[in-house]
Amino acid sequence: MKKKYLIVCASKYGSTTQTGRWIGERLEGDVTVSDAGEMTDPQDSDVILLGSGIYSHTVLSPIKEYVDTYNMVLKEKQTAVFGVAIDTSGVFVRGKVHGGWEYIMPLINLLPNPPVHAGLLGGEINPLRLDDKDKAGLVKFYKMIGQSGEIPFKTRMTKQDSWEFAEKLMQRISQEKTDEAVQ
Numbered sequence: 001m002k003k004k005y006l007i008v009c010a011s012k013y014g015s016t017t018q019t020g021r022w023i024g025e026r027l028e029g030d031v032t033v034s035d036a037g038e039m040t041d042p043q044d045s046d047v048i049l050l051g052s053g054i055y056s057h058t059v060l061s062p063i064k065e066y067v068d069t070y071n072m073v074l075k076e077k078q079t080a081v082f083g084v085a086i087d088t089s090g091v092f093v094r095g096k097v098h099g100g101w102e103y104i105m106p107l108i109n110l111l112p113n114p115p116v117h118a119g120l121l122g123g124e125i126n127p128l129r130l131d132d133k134d135k136a137g138l139v140k141f142y143k144m145i146g147q148s149g150e151i152p153f154k155t156r157m158t159k160q161d162s163w164e165f166a167e168k169l170m171q172r173i174s175q176e177k178t179d180e181a182v183q
């Protein structure tokens, strides 16, 4: 039977929503892409994907509110998590990981059960679209790391990575089904 996928996105400038749409294009089944703020009920879906843009090392609050609100329903579902960020791999400094997985672990830990798949996907910074507060925050950050106060245009978004995320997710779902049958 066809799976029903619900892709819930917390996105400030649209790159997480775009990534969610790309993932949805590759998933084989019925797909709905929804903004986290819409609080779409996950009850009628089989697999819930939770995506968020990464800001100051963490996910956006609407995605955490979504998970809090539907925690009991999510307990009965398969889930997946994706963060959309500039630094998708992280760095290891003085015994600790900074960036990468560190960004999405708090969201993963909020879920009642571990997600079947999770990962970081490349995001985008377009200085022309940022609000004043985000612009000031980034200028401060770039100055702190010794770069000029200019915010460079950057995109790491690729449809290919999003499709690979979707393919891996479908693989994991069918693997879980096989594991269940064996038990």
Ligand SMILES: Cc1cc2nc3c(=O)[nH]c(=O)nc-3n(C[C@H](O)[C@H](O)[C@H](O)COP(=O)(O)O)c2cc1C
Pocket: 010, 011, 012, 013, 014, 015, 016, 017, 052, 053, 054, 055, 056, 057, 058, 084, 085, 086, 087, 088, 099, 122, 123, 124, 125, 130, 133, 134, 135, 137, 138
């Ligand atoms: C103010 C600000 C803070 C950010 N902080 C981080 C960060 O800590 N780590 C990172 O990898 N990317 C960071 N980014 C980049 C965003 O994750 C990237 O722009 C992402 O595509 C945003 O997703 P959205 O358009 O769905 O909101 C930051 C961007 C802004 C504007």
